[in-house]
Amino acid sequence: MSPTTYTRIVLRERPTGAATPFHFRVERAPLDLHPQAGEVLVKTLYLSLDPHARRWLNPEPGHFAPIQVGDVVRSFGLGVVVEAGAGSSLKVGDLVDGLVGWTEYGVHDAKALQKVDIPQGCDPVDLLGPLGTTGLTAYFGLFDVAHLKAGETLVVSGAAGATGNVVCQLAKRAGARVVAIAGGPEKCAWLERELGVDKAIDYKSASFRADFAAVAPKLDVYFDNVGGEILDLALTQLNRGARVILCGATSEYNSKPKGITNYFQLVMARATMKGFLIFDYESRYAEGRADLVKVIHEGKLKSQFHVVEGIENTPEAFQLLFSGGNTGKLVVKVIDL
Amino acid sequence: MSPTTYTRIVLRERPTGAATPFHFRVERAPLDLHPQAGEVLVKTLYLSLDPHARRWLNPEPGHFAPIQVGDVVRSFGLGVVVEAGAGSSLKVGDLVDGLVGWTEYGVHDAKALQKVDIPQGCDPVDLLGPLGTTGLTAYFGLFDVAHLKAGETLVVSGAAGATGNVVCQLAKRAGARVVAIAGGPEKCAWLERELGVDKAIDYKSASFRADFAAVAPKLDVYFDNVGGEILDLALTQLNRGARVILCGATSEYNSKPKGITNYFQLVMARATMKGFLIFDYESRYAEGRADLVKVIHEGKLKSQFHVVEGIENTPEAFQLLFSGGNTGKLVVKVIDL
Numbered sequence: 183m184s185p186t187t188y189t190r191i192v193l194r195e196r197p198t199g200a201a202t203p204f205h206f207r208v209e210r211a212p213l214d215l216h217p218q219a220g221e222v223l224v225k226t227l228y229l230s231l232d233p234h235a236r237r238w239l240n241p242e243p244g245h246f247a248p249i250q251v252g253d254v255v256r257s258f259g260l261g262v263v264v265e266a267g268a269g270s271s272l273k274v275g276d277l278v279d280g281l282v283g284w285t286e287y288g289v290h291d292a293k294a295l296q297k298v299d300i301p302q303g304c305d306p307v308d309l310l311g312p313l314g315t316t317g318l319t320a321y322f323g324l325f326d327v328a329h330l331k332a333g334e335t336l337v338v339s340g341a342a343g344a345t346g347n348v349v350c351q352l353a354k355r356a357g358a359r360v361v362a363i364a365g366g367p368e369k370c371a372w373l374e375r376e377l378g379v380d381k382a383i384d385y386k387s388a389s390f391r392a393d394f395a396a397v398a399p400k401l402d403v404y405f406d407n408v409g410g411e412i413l414d415l416a417l418t419q420l421n422r423g424a425r426v427i428l429c430g431a432t433s434e435y436n437s438k439p440k441g442i443t444n445y446f447q448l449v450m451a452r453a454t455m456k457g458f459l460i461f462d463y464e465s466r467y468a469e470g471r472a473d474l475v476k477v478i479h480e481g482k483l484k485s486q487f488h489v490v491e492g493i494e495n496t497p498e499a500f501q502l503l504f505s506g507g508n509t510g511k512l513v514v515k516v517i518d519l
Numbered sequence: 520m521s522p523t524t525y526t527r528i529v530l531r532e533r534p535t536g537a538a539t540p541f542h543f544r545v546e547r548a549p550l551d552l553h554p555q556a557g558e559v560l561v562k563t564l565y566l567s568l569d570p571h572a573r574r575w576l577n578p579e580p581g582h583f584a585p586i587q588v589g590d591v592v593r594s595f596g597l598g599v600v601v602e603a604g605a606g607s608s609l610k611v612g613d614l615v616d617g618l619v620g621w622t623e624y625g626v627h628d629a630k631a632l633q634k635v636d637i638p639q640g641c642d643p644v645d646l647l648g649p650l651g652t653t654g655l656t657a658y659f660g661l662f663d664v665a666h667l668k669a670g671e672t673l674v675v676s677g678a679a680g681a682t683g684n685v686v687c688q689l690a691k692r693a694g695a696r697v698v699a700i701a702g703g704p705e706k707c708a709w710l711e712r713e714l715g716v717d718k719a720i721d722y723k724s725a726s727f728r729a730d731f732a733a734v735a736p737k738l739d740v741y742f743d744n745v746g747g748e749i750l751d752l753a754l755t756q757l758n759r760g761a762r763v764i765l766c767g768a769t770s771e772y773n774s775k776p777k778g779i780t781n782y783f784q785l786v787m788a789r790a791t792m793k794g795f796l797i798f799d800y801e802s803r804y805a806e807g808r809a810d811l812v813k814v815i816h817e818g819k820l821k822s823q824f825h826v827v828e829g830i831e832n833t834p835e836a837f838q839l840l841f842s843g844g845n846t847g848k849l850v851v852k853v854i855d856l
Binding site for chain 2: 244245409414428429431434438439440441442443444445446447448449450451452453454455456457458459462
């Protein structure tokens with residue numbers, strides 16, 4: 183029997199600092215949504231929780247327009263088409279990837295969603311992790327932006343996070359020496375034992391600066407998910423011709439950025455700091471996914487998820503991204519397939 | 520008649536902030552310098568005063584070792600060989616370019632100096648300006664590092680300075696739209712009238728932020744000689760795929776760097792921030808100089824010098840680099856050829 187109501191979460195108030203459950207409102211609404219021509223009704227299976235989504239809550243436009251107060255919170259996720267409007271490019275039962283939002287059900291322009299298939303030996307949720315923008319970010323960031331080569335020293339911050347853990351695994355497989363920065367001895371142990379990084383260092387440790395200098399005094403690639411102070415420190419440890427890849431800046435999203443003071447080290451090291459957005463690689467997602475599926479089949483890319491159950495827990499789960507509460511990709515399981 | 524004494528200037532005390540005449544000592548010494556085998560005695564004609572030399576006064580090593588207290592101050596310059604040791608690769612009368620130092624006379628390993636010729640239609644001092652590392656920095660920075668293309672908008676800070684004025688002229692000739700940032704209405708007028716930049720904006724003006732945003736809301740290349748706050752502002756005005764070329768950071772050399780907070784704009788703009796050092800291009804200096812001579816002969820690259828007379832005035836002149844006191848390349852004329 184179909185449900186008659188559904189849950190959705192809207193922005194109640196813009197956060198100025200960290201986004202907490204206070205800033206969102208969980209609403210229950212009648213399920214009388216019907217797609218028009220070209221539209222589809224999507225039932226959400228999983229929500230992808232991503233640090234960069236914090237920026238969408240700010241009033242300043244970025245890659246996407248700001249989310250407005252009262253709107254369903256924008257979010258990537260995985261869903262299934264349950265009703266299709268006339269002439270829609272998608273049909274009932276199609277698995278789709280896209281901006282489903284923090285809602286159990288939503289009507290979308292079919293063209294704004296991507297129909298996806300579950301590769302053999304993979305789980306649907308893998309499409310939000312190693313085979314989603316998270317994995318693709320690691321893949322294109324490492325090989326297309328950073329041009330990582332075997333034998334180079336790669337340092338990655340936020341190494342136990344969604345993108346970080348894939349970076350670690352792909353970089354190891356590419357023959358790099360991998361130094362992983364993460365918070366706390368448990369994550370570090372996990373990175374060394376489970377993901378096989380050469381060395382994991384704990385940024386919460388009192389000896390972090392000394393540890394970092396000892397382990398990677400001259401790094402070739404710095405894959406940055408965190409920004410701020412650790413990035414600033416990394417800038418003092420660049421090998422000649424180093425590439426600093428700006429992927430995320432989780433330490434900076436919740437407040438006015440503290441910034442970096444050592445940028446002139448880019449001159450001394452003849453180094454490059456480069457920003458990229460995965461959305462620019464959309465035409466190459468299929469190519470990247472095909473490669474990543476191969477690596478999964480080789481057993482060299484393990485899926486790492488932190489799953490929270492129930493859409494109503496999304497606002498609270500979102501905070502884990504900034505407290506270092508998740509190991510692997512953070513998702514919310516909304517409804518079973 | 521040969522002089523029996525000569526003047527040299529040594530580091531008296533390391534500056535922690537701005538370097539002032541207090542930090543140097545002008546000495547008079549007997550002229551009993553004689554080159555050994557492979558060495559030459561060089562009479563200094565011109566000293567090149569460069570902002571990056573401020574960093575050599577710090578205790579931390581950079582591209583060069585720190586200058587030690589009591590040492591003659593390291594400096595690029597132009598000299599003439601007045602005595603040659605046995606087997607020296609240079610001979611008396613050779614014009615040489617290199618680290619002559621703040622001294623009227625000095626003994627050097629002949630191999631550490633570069634013999635130079637004065638191209639037709641040029642003045643010896645041009646070898647420290649448009650044909651020296653200054654001009655070569657602009658040349659390789661624009662075309663080899665930034666890959667400036669016709670029709671792009673280039674913004675250059677420190678535009679009236681040594682490198683900046685050459686950047687303006689070469690970028691105009693390459694068909695770019697050139698926006699020059701300089702201090703004060705006189706420099707701005709000079710940049711527009713004499714160098715033909717499309718627009719010069721005064722960073723000392725109260726309306727600077729608004730002026731910058733109006734004139735170059737989306738820039739393709741930012742050629743940075745200054746660093747700090749203006750760089751940070753430029754980062755908010757990047758066109759997609761912009762290149763931020765770090766050449767100098769005069770605003771940051773005299774103190775603990777203030778840094779930049781908007782580096783994450785490199786991600787939003789898929790932009791690159793790149794540092795380079797002209798010394799890496801040594802094997803291509805001849806190629807660059809040959810091109811620059813052509814541009815001089817075309818009349819599209821005017822030499823711009825600020826000449827201070829007398830070596831004893833060097834410490835005071837050095838301050839002009841940081842107060843915005845010079846227009847064009849700052850040199851000290853030491854002894855007539």
